[in-house]
Amino acid sequence: SIKGVALIALDTSPRGLNVEGETDSWDLGAGAGLF
Incomplete structure (x- = not known):
């Protein structure tokens, strides 16, 4: 970065x-990639 x-x-x-339902939605649970 510019500031090092x-x-x-x-x-x-x-x-x-x-956990039951952890893979039911792409944006919540296992592998969720929202930052």
Whole structure:
């Protein structure tokens, strides 16, 4: 970047919980990619 600053954020989303309905919607649940 212009200022020489980098922001690093870890993805702390739980994996493999197999919650009922977690894959029913593309924008909420497993693999949601809205930031």
